[in-house]
Amino acid sequence: MSSARGTANHVELYPGDTNEPVVTASLAGAGQDVAREAKLDVPPQESLAPTKLKIEGLSKAYGDFQALHPLDLDIREGELLTLLGPSGSGKTTLLQLIAGLVKPSTGKLLMDDIDQTALPANQRDVGVVFQNYALFPHLTVSENVAFPLRMRGEPRAQTLERVKEVLEMVGMGHLGDRFPDALSGGQQQRVALARCMIYRPSLILMDESLSALDRKLRETMQMEIRRLHRETGATIVFVTHDQEEALALSDRICLMNGGRIEQVGRPEEIYEHPESVFAANFIGVSNLFAGKTTDRGVMETVFGSLPLPESIAGGIEGTLVVRPEHIALNGDDRYLEGEVVERVYAGAETRLLIQVAPELVVTARQAAGASMLEIGSRVGLGWAAENARFLTR
Ligand SMILES: Nc1ncnc2c1ncn2[C@@H]1O[C@H](COP(=O)(O)OP(=O)(O)OP(=O)(O)O)[C@@H](O)[C@H]1O
Numbered sequence: 001m002s003s004a005r006g007t008a009n010h011v012e013l014y015p016g017d018t019n020e021p022v023v024t025a026s027l028a029g030a031g032q033d034v035a036r037e038a039k040l041d042v043p044p045q046e047s048l049a050p051t052k053l054k055i056e057g058l059s060k061a062y063g064d065f066q067a068l069h070p071l072d073l074d075i076r077e078g079e080l081l082t083l084l085g086p087s088g089s090g091k092t093t094l095l096q097l098i099a100g101l102v103k104p105s106t107g108k109l110l111m112d113d114i115d116q117t118a119l120p121a122n123q124r125d126v127g128v129v130f131q132n133y134a135l136f137p138h139l140t141v142s143e144n145v146a147f148p149l150r151m152r153g154e155p156r157a158q159t160l161e162r163v164k165e166v167l168e169m170v171g172m173g174h175l176g177d178r179f180p181d182a183l184s185g186g187q188q189q190r191v192a193l194a195r196c197m198i199y200r201p202s203l204i205l206m207d208e209s210l211s212a213l214d215r216k217l218r219e220t221m222q223m224e225i226r227r228l229h230r231e232t233g234a235t236i237v238f239v240t241h242d243q244e245e246a247l248a249l250s251d252r253i254c255l256m257n258g259g260r261i262e263q264v265g266r267p268e269e270i271y272e273h274p275e276s277v278f279a280a281n282f283i284g285v286s287n288l289f290a291g292k293t294t295d296r297g298v299m300e301t302v303f304g305s306l307p308l309p310e311s312i313a314g315g316i317e318g319t320l321v322v323r324p325e326h327i328a329l330n331g332d333d334r335y336l337e338g339e340v341v342e343r344v345y346a347g348a349e350t351r352l353l354i355q356v357a358p359e360l361v362v363t364a365r366q367a368a369g370a371s372m373l374e375i376g377s378r379v380g381l382g383w384a385a386e387n388a389r390f391l392t393r
Contacts, residue, residue, distance in 0.1 A: 058107035085256030334380030
């Protein structure tokens with residue numbers, strides 16, 4: 001038997017009460033880390049890791065409303081995959097389907113090649129950490145973390161040892177006797193994570209679990225999660241609507257939009273090669289120019305002709321995307337001209353907003369130390385043609 005316990009907002013899933021330890025992820029992940037270190041410039045998981053979770057045609061409708069359209073996704077052993085997207089894009093629904101908390105309308109879900117679709121939540125080898133950590137207030141940190149093992153009737157000595165181990169892992173070894181209300185948000189988050197990890201679930205799901213923390217603490221916890229991920233080799237699916245968080249944390253990002261997968265890829269892949277205007281806009285800052293290609297290797301826009309990054313047939317409507325860091329100010333190539341209307345200082349760089357036309361403001365960057373352009377200056381804008389992306393969706 002196994003069990004799921006918690007409140008409506010917080011559920012923790014406890015794997016079956018078998019005597020078999022549920023350890024599959026750490027060994028597999030460790031091998032992968034070695035491979036990663038040996039070949040630093042090669043993206044992780046690309047070819048080495050087997051599929052941990054295979055999602056096939058999975059969808060969810062609530063009455064007439066399609067919260068999630070049928071989608072396919074392979075999550076690899078030992079990877080940290082982020083589900084990223086705006087509010088309502090279906091991230092939580094997908095996470096709930098993976099956890100077994102919600103029944104799919106169509107499709108199936110295989111974990112380690114075994115069909116899980118009909119398996120109840122409490123029989124899946126999955127740990128869930130939700131946004132509100134829901135620690136038991138009347139139990140100490142150690143007791144909170146030990147709780148799942150106690151409920152399973154694990155021997156006391158073994159439980160104590162394991163509690164010590166996971167608390168050390170999350171940097172909370174010295175606070176085992178504290179009560180939750182005497183902990184900061186970040187510390188509570190660590191305890192929730194420890195309570196999930198005490199089972200060694202081979203798949204950990206985290207839903208917006210850092211969103212209650214302030215920025216500094218959030219960044220520290222992101223690094224902690226990366227470290228834990230490296231050390232344990234667990235497969236983690238992390239939900240966030242924060243693109244910076246996704247870029248900082250993920251091996252791969254699954255970008256979602258309107259209940260569909262928009263693009264899946266490594267952070268730099270999505271940043272450098274967005275496949276849609278939505279992806280270009282959602283991750284990082286983009287300058288977008290709508291127009292139509294011509295046979296002369298340029299795109300005609302209402303602001304003038306802009307060079308195409310590659311050879312593209314004429315007559316195609318689309319959008320040219322140029323990242324701010326690729327915009328050269330007063331360089332040799334000048335395709336547009338405008339007036340600096342805003343300067344936003346951000347330490348290592350200054351962001352410049354340049355009004356090119358009443359309805360077009362271009363964002364550019366100037367590195368610290370460069371001679372600053374004052375507000376009101378006229379400036380010519382250009383970029384290396386190959387640094388732009390031409391998108392048709
Ligand atoms: N039980 C439900 N009944 C009806 N509609 C639902 C239900 N649960 C979710 N939805 C709808 O499905 C869509 C996707 O919701 P979901 O919570 O998965 O989005 P999300 O990307 O996680 O958003 P957020 O970042 O705001 O949590 C939303 O439009 C939501 O209103």
